[in-house]
Amino acid sequence: MGRTPCCSHEHLRKGAWTFQEDQKLKAYIHTYGPGSWRTLPNKAGLERCGKSCRLRWFNYLRPGIKRGRLTKEEEHTIITLHALVGNRWSSIAKHLPKRTDNEIKNFWNSYLKKKNNNNYYLLDPLLTNNPQPAATITTPTSFSSSASQLTHQSTSNLLNQVATNIAAATRTSFQLVTRYSQQQQQPQPHVPSTSSARLLNKMANSFYGNEAAKAAFSRLMNNGIDDEQVGGYGLGGVPTGGVVITPSSFSDNNNNSSWQCASSSEFNYCTTDSSNSTSTFSFLDHNNAASAHDDEFIQILRYDQDDIISIYMQDL
DNA sequence: AAGAATCACAACCGCCTTCAT
DNA sequence: AATGAAGGCGGTTGTGATTCT
Incomplete structure (x- = not known):
């Protein structure tokens, strides 16, 4: 006998979170703290899967998350770490404390699309x-x-x-x-x-x-x-x-x-x-x-x- | 101005590991 | 020890915003 199920997966909402849902989730976690995702949706009055609540909290609602465009230093760190460890987003995120692995993953996927068009970071x-x-x-x-x-x-x-x-x-x-940098090429700062x-x-x-x-x-x-x-x-x-x-x-x-x-x-x-x-x-x-x-x-x-x-x- | 293309990013999906039962 | 869901993670998709043609 394993654990009891997280949720019935019936009548659960999907898609973008509403303001009201965010408020409910924040209010609940403010009182009881994060965790126990299995029982959280019922207790918080949310028609969401616990997994979805956890994702919403860690990637968006959690305090201290730094949003917006990555700095050059952050980009530099991500690119270098990615060259080292590959797609281990969570490992990379540990070295950018206020950024989520999801955000870093999104950045990298966007970066890859641009990569073919420049040699800004010219590696061996x-x-x-x-x-x-x-x-x-x-x-x-x-x-x-x-x-x-x-x-x-x-x-x-x-x-x-x-x-x-x-x-x-x-x-x-x-x-x-x-x-x-190769002197004969265009100047490549950083x-x-x-x-x-x-x-x-x-x-x-x-x-x-x-x-x-x-x-x-x-x-x-x-x-x-x-x-x-x-x-x-x-x-x-x-x-x-x-x-x-x-x-x-x-x-x-x-x-x-x-x-x-x-x-x-x-x-x-x-x-x-x-x-x-x-x-x-x-x-x-x-x-x-x-x-x-x-x-x-x-x-x-x-x-x-x-x-x-x-x-x-x-x-x- | 309008439609197409691209971008940004939130969220879902599925797989694997961990852990409660 | 076995089982199976929770938790964690990376891949992928969906969608609204922005830029391009």
């Missing part, structure tokens, strides 16, 4: 062809290195390996999304660029406090720099306030205490402290021009099977 084809990729990083193609330039792996490769290993170590899926070096640096800092992620990150650093191998993990990292530190168990191609990686335009360094046999990663542009790209930003998002569990979003 890998991302757009695979709506729910796990453990991948999409980097600006302009930062990809040609084979002839490489003495080590490209930073794009390295980033992807880092993400894959962090995902495995933390048992979460992970994706880092970047956006970039579509900034960034470099792989900055992404790596930011990633290291963002995982401060997450031992599993940090260890995975450090392992990749140990394995990923000299060849294309994956596996054969080295020692794990230790926390030092947002910077990943690893044992100096590797050497660099310049045979000194720094590590060079990636293309001609980007250099990443690992400085070694011989006194305690540790190395500190610091990924910098070759000219350390932190102010050269004022419009840069980064979003780092992690999620498990059911929900987004953290978001980092900040300017670089």
Whole structure:
């Protein structure tokens, strides 16, 4: 014997809610609170299914709901989160507290219709062809290195390996999304660029406090720099306030205490402290021009099977 | 000005999971 | 443990408003 039925489904109204119905529902919930949707319609004097009452309350009548046009920031968040988790509207809505999943869903469906006509949010084809990729990083193609330039792996490769290993170590899926503008195209506000070096640096800092992620990150650093191998993990990292530190168990191609990686335009360094046999990663542009790209930003998002569990979003 | 097309969004439908019985 | 409705969620539709031709 299961629960008793919610309603008879006979003589129930459908369609748009009237002002009087809204008043009845609000008055009832004001007195007794939301919930018990099974018995609510009878008690509130509504000829509606309990499910319909719940929907009306959560999507429209509930206090604190923000209505009207989404802000650019909200749109930005939705688009990025959707690239990460797909159509998990309720998960996305949790990061826009005053918006309902229904509203976000409606926005996205409208957005999709427009999408074919602009490239405002230009993401890597890998991302757009695979709506729910796990453990991948999409980097600006302009930062990809040609084979002839490489003495080590490209930073794009390295980033992807880092993400894959962090995902495995933390048992979460992970994706880092970047956006970039192409100078030769029409100006595209809110579509900034960034470099792989900055992404790596930011990633290291963002995982401060997450031992599993940090260890995975450090392992990749140990394995990923000299060849294309994956596996054969080295020692794990230790926390030092947002910077990943690893044992100096590797050497660099310049045979000194720094590590060079990636293309001609980007250099990443690992400085070694011989006194305690540790190395500190610091990924910098070759000219350390932190102010050269004022419009840069980064979003780092992690999620498990059911929900987004953290978001980092900040300017670089 | 009028009809068509598009947009915005509330609401319904059906499926799946949770939970009371 | 089994059952079946409630609750939650995403897909879809219906409809009034707005814009276009």
